[in-house]
Amino acid sequence: xxxxxxxxxxxxxxxxxxxxxxxxxxxxxxxxxxxxxxxxxxxxxxxxxxxxxxxxx
Numbered sequence: 001x002x003x004x005x006x007x008x009x010x011x012x013x014x015x016x017x018x019x020x021x022x023x024x025x026x027x028x029x030x031x032x033x034x035x036x037x038x039x040x041x042x043x044x045x046x047x048x049x050x051x052x053x054x055x056x057x
Contacts, residue, residue: 020032020033021033023043
């Protein structure tokens with residue numbers, strides 16, 4: 001599966017755009033790219049989850 005994803009990314013490089021990821025810090029939202037090295041490391045170690053929509057579109 002990982003190779004399929006990598007191949008798809010390589011085929012569509014001209015269609016890709018930069019995506020800013022924001023996270024809530026101390027009550028407000030900040031872009032992750034503005035974090036220092038230590039805070040970026042903490043963000044990578046976080047457990048991410050997907051909320052199930054139970055079949056509702």
